[in-house]
Structures are given as structure tokens and as C-alpha cells.
Amino acid sequence: xxxxxxxxxxxxxxxxxxxxxxxxxxxxxxxxxxxxxxxxxxxxxxxxxxxxxxxxxxxxxxxxxxxxxxxxxxxxxxxxxxxxxxxxxxxxxxxxxxxxxxxxxxxxxxxxxxxxxxxxxxxxxxxxxxxxxxxxxxxxxxxxxxxxxxxxxxxxxxxxxxxxxxxxxxxxxxxxxxxxxxxxxxxxxxxxxxxxxxxxxxxxxxxxxxxxxxxxxxxxxxxxxxxxxxxxxxxxxxxxxxxxxxxxxxxxxxxxxxxxxxxxxxxxxxxxxxxxxxxxxxxxxxxxxxxxxxxxxxxxxx
Numbered sequence: 001x002x003x004x005x006x007x008x009x010x011x012x013x014x015x016x017x018x019x020x021x022x023x024x025x026x027x028x029x030x031x032x033x034x035x036x037x038x039x040x041x042x043x044x045x046x047x048x049x050x051x052x053x054x055x056x057x058x059x060x061x062x063x064x065x066x067x068x069x070x071x072x073x074x075x076x077x078x079x080x081x082x083x084x085x086x087x088x089x090x091x092x093x094x095x096x097x098x099x100x101x102x103x104x105x106x107x108x109x110x111x112x113x114x115x116x117x118x119x120x121x122x123x124x125x126x127x128x129x130x131x132x133x134x135x136x137x138x139x140x141x142x143x144x145x146x147x148x149x150x151x152x153x154x155x156x157x158x159x160x161x162x163x164x165x166x167x168x169x170x171x172x173x174x175x176x177x178x179x180x181x182x183x184x185x186x187x188x189x190x191x192x193x194x195x196x197x198x199x200x201x202x203x204x205x206x207x208x209x210x211x212x213x214x215x216x217x218x219x220x221x222x223x224x225x226x227x228x229x230x231x232x233x234x235x236x237x238x239x240x241x242x243x244x245x246x247x248x249x250x251x252x253x254x255x256x257x258x259x260x261x262x263x264x265x266x267x268x269x270x271x272x273x274x275x276x277x278x279x280x281x282x283x284x285x286x287x288x289x290x291x292x293x294x295x296x297x298x299x300x301x302x
Contacts, residue, residue, distance in 0.1 A: 044124070046282045048275030049090035050238045051296040052077050054097075058286030060084030062097055066298035076109030091127035091145075091164075092238065098122045103137055114144030128164030128201065129237050133171070135159050141171055151182030165201030165237050170208075172199055180206060188219030200242070202235025202274070207242050209233050215244060222255040236261075236274040243274040243281075251281055261292030 046055040052066025054077075062085050064077040074093045081097075088097040094109035104118040105125055112132055125134040131145030131152050139158030143151065149167045162171040168182030168189040178196045180189035186204040194216055196208035205219035213229035222240050225233075230252075233244040241255030241262045249268030257263055259277045269281040269289075278292030278299040288301035 044087040044271070046271045046273045046280055046288065047088055047090040047095075047127070048273040048278060048280040048290070048298070049127075050092055050129070050276040050298075052090060052095070052298050053273070053275060053278075053280050053288075053290065053301065054080065054088045054090050054095050055280070055282060055288050055301070056085055056088050056097075060086075060100060062088050062095075063288075063302055064090075064095060065301050067296040072296075074110040079108040081106050081108065087124055089125055089127040089132075091132065092129045094127065094132075096125050096127055096132060098125050105134070107132070112145040124162065126162055126164050128169065129166045129203075131164055131167075131169070133162045133164040133169050135162055139174060143169060149183035153181055155179055155181065161198060163199055163201040163206075165206065165235070166203045168201055168206070170199045170201040170206050172196055178208065186220040191218060192216060198233060200233050200235040202237055202242060203239060205235055205240075205242070207233045207235045207244075209244075213247060217242065224254075226252050226254060228252070232272055234272055234274045234279075236276060236279075238276040239274065241274055241279070243272045243279050245269060245272050245281075249284075253279060259293035264291060265289060 054064040057063055062080045064080045066077050067073050068077050076093055076095045084100045085097040086100045096107040098105050103121045105122045106117050121137045123135045123137050133143040135141050141154040141159040141162050143154045151167050151169050158174040159171045160174050170180040172178050176195050178191045178199055180191055182189055188204050188206050194210050199208040205217050205221055207217040209230050215225035215230055217225050229247045230244045231247050235242040243253040251264035253262035253264050255262050261277050261279050270284050271282040273280050280290040282288055290299035290301055292299050
């Protein structure tokens with residue numbers, strides 16, 4: 001059985017029980033600046049968006065695939081920077097990551113404002129459709145980008161994990177409480193009073209995993225989450241499905257499945273991410289597998 005390491009440095013300098021020592025231990029770099037108790041997030045090494053996806057390979061390099069031309073091309077795929085990274089995330093038409101060297105961040109693609117590249121020491125960064133949220137090395141959270149509903153107005157306090165969705169955001173504080181902010185017309189920013197160990201802000205829904213490994217989702221639900229014990233969950237930011245990994249590493253998805261985005265392949269995986277109309281997972285060997293809609297190549301990893 002795959003034992004879930006709920007509290008770990010996100011993506012660097014450690015070998016967890018989840019069978020990903022090739023990625024989590026080989027990214028390189030000095031990890032002393034990262035907070036040692038960040039909550040696990042499925043998307044530190046893999047992130048599926050609307051028309052592109054990015055991941056961190058076994059060498060610690062960022063690889064992106066998907067749209068490379070047309071009106072929606074802002075360089076979010078072709079402009080991926082060199083170097084090694086400890087986390088990566090994609091938004092609507094942009095991508096961001098945190099380097100292993102000093103926790104400095106980089107963003108490429110559509111400009112979303114925020115701090116200039118490499119100017120802030122970050123432990124983690126997560127992109128929504130049109131905004132970005134991050135945790136600094138001291139635990140403080142901040143967000144930037146579009147703010148039509150207050151989705152970038154991160155509350156004060158230290159955070160263990162943060163997730164940016166579609167016009168709302170959610171995070172887990174270091175006291176174990178979960179808070180969401182931004183648009184809440186479907187209840188997607190009103191989490192239940194449950195002790196979560198991981199949370200994912202999606203489109204009109206959000207999901208989390210409690211301390212027993214059970215799934216919870218709130219907001220506009222197409223389908224209730226499956227029963228079982230899970231280690232990671234990812235709610236689609238620009239779609240209406242979600243995916244999760246069981247504690248054994250098997251993929252489970254639910255919700256809309258018009259293009260097969262909620263029909264994962266068999267096998268065991270280390271990370272999973274639900275995109276707009278596709279989904280991706282990272283294998284224990286550091287390779288990527290995607291399924292679902294693929295008009296821009298977003299479901300065709302290299």
C-alpha cells in the first residue's frame with residue numbers, strides 16, 4: 001500500500017513513501033529556505049489547464065505541451081524556462097513555477113502582474129484560470145491577477161497549502177482550518193467545517209481530503225465524489241470534473257465525461273491533475289499520461 005505523506009516539503013529534497021524518489025529527491029537545489037511543513041498538493045509536479053499542461057520531469061526540468069499558435073497562444077508552452085524547478089502550475093493562458101535555487105519564481109505566457117520574476121522567495125505557487133496564489137517561505141500567502149470577485153484578497157496568517165480556482169481561492173492555515181475567498185454564488189467558497197489535509201479550488205466546485213482520507217466536495221456538484229481512501233484530489237478549474245488518487249496510487253475521476261476526461265487509465269500514479277476537458281497524471285518514473293479532449297495537444301505529453 002502507498003502510504004501518504006501529508007506533510008512534506010513540496011517537491012524538493014525528500015523521498016516520500018509514494019514511490020516518487022526519482023522526482024522528489026532529484027530536483028536538486030538548496031531546500032533550506034522552503035517551509036518544512038507544507039501540506040501535500042497533487043499539482044506541484046504536474047498541472048493541466050484549459051489548452052496546455054506542464055510537468056516536472058525526473059531531471060527537475062519543466063516540460064509543457066499544448067497550444068503553440070493562434071489567438072490563445074501567449075508563449076505559455078514554448079517559453080518554458082530552463083533550469084530545475086520544485087513546483088509548476090498552469091492557468092488559463094499562463095504558466096508559473098518555483099525554482100529549486102532559492103525558491104525564486106518564474107511565470108511565462110499571458111501577463112498577470114504580481115511580483116517580478118525572481119523577486120520573491122516562495123515555497124509554493126498555484127495558478128487559477130485568471131489569477132495566481134502563492135505561499136512565501138515564511139508562510140504568508142498572497143495572490144495576484146484578475147480580481148473581479150476578491151479572489152486575490154488572501155487572508156492574513158500562515159498557510160500550509162493554497163489553491164487558486166476560477167474566481168475563487170482556498171487554503172489550509174497552519175492551525176488546520178480551511179478558508180476560501182472570492183466568488184461564492186454556487187457555494188464553492190463555503191467549505192464544510194472539516195479538518196482537511198489537502199484542498200483544491202476548481203470551477204464552480206471545490207474539493208478536499210480530510211484526515212481520514214475521505215473526499216469532500218462543495219459548490220455545484222455534477223456528481224458526488226467516490227467513497228474510499230485518497231491521498232490527492234484535483235478539481236478542474238475550467239471544467240466540471242475532478243480526479244483523485246487513492247492511497248494505492250490508482251486514479252479515480254468523476255463529473256462531466258463528454259471527452260473521456262473522467263475516464264482515467266489503469267495503473268498507479270504519483271500525481272494527478274484535472275484540466276478543462278482533459279486530465280493528466282504523473283507516473284512513478286517521472287513520465288506523464290493524459291486523457292480526454294486534445295484539440296491543442298494538451299493531452300499529448302512529450
